Amino acid sequence: MRKSMMAAIFAGALFSVAAQAAEPEVLVTQGVRNQVQAVVQSIDLVNRDMTVKMPDGEVIDFRAVDNRVTHFENVKVNDKINVAGSESVSIALSKGTAGLRRVITSEGKDVTADGVGVLKTRATYNDLVSVDREKKLAKVKSPDGVVIEVSVPNDEVLSKAATGDQVIVYSRATLTVWGNYTY
Numbered sequence: 001m002r003k004s005m006m007a008a009i010f011a012g013a014l015f016s017v018a019a020q021a022a023e024p025e026v027l028v029t030q031g032v033r034n035q036v037q038a039v040v041q042s043i044d045l046v047n048r049d050m051t052v053k054m055p056d057g058e059v060i061d062f063r064a065v066d067n068r069v070t071h072f073e074n075v076k077v078n079d080k081i082n083v084a085g086s087e088s089v090s091i092a093l094s095k096g097t098a099g100l101r102r103v104i105t106s107e108g109k110d111v112t113a114d115g116v117g118v119l120k121t122r123a124t125y126n127d128l129v130s131v132d133r134e135k136k137l138a139k140v141k142s143p144d145g146v147v148i149e150v151s152v153p154n155d156e157v158l159s160k161a162a163t164g165d166q167v168i169v170y171s172r173a174t175l176t177v178w179g180n181y182t183y
Helices: 002-014 155-160
Strands: 023-044 049-053 058-064 080-094 104-111 115-132 137-141 147-151 166-178
Touching: 104 166
Parallel strands: none
Antiparallel strands: 023 049, 023 080, 049 058, 080 166, 104 115, 115 137, 115 166, 137 147
16 A cells, blocks of 8 residues: 555656756645544643543553643543644655665654644655656655656656656654643
């Protein structure tokens, strides 16, 4: 499934206008946002840990919640709390930079008086290993060595892509939890 998802992402990227400059240029971006209510399953006020159950049954643990979340002490087991999330993916073409396939990840926290959030980012550098303009195909090699063949029906985009370029996939995900308080 991951291979077909990556193929779909690459195909979508190559439908957009490709970069001509040395700097990576974003070809396509897509994002989604969602907000749901989760139920607090457990809370440890001393260690500032909390476990919440999402509507789909997934259980998420928050450990050592920052002291700047001042309303943490008001949360109780079985409380409904808001959980918001967003995910976005951007794809860029970098001319002539193939050879150093890699994945770069980072994680950070967002803290307010009412809640806490987590931000995760990932940049995946994939080599463009072949372009077949006649068959309208491109082959991309991932950091783990998997080669994916992608159909590229857009001739203009395909004409700008070349062996030796890189397709960079940037992903960003956030998850924010806060209580339902009225003041």
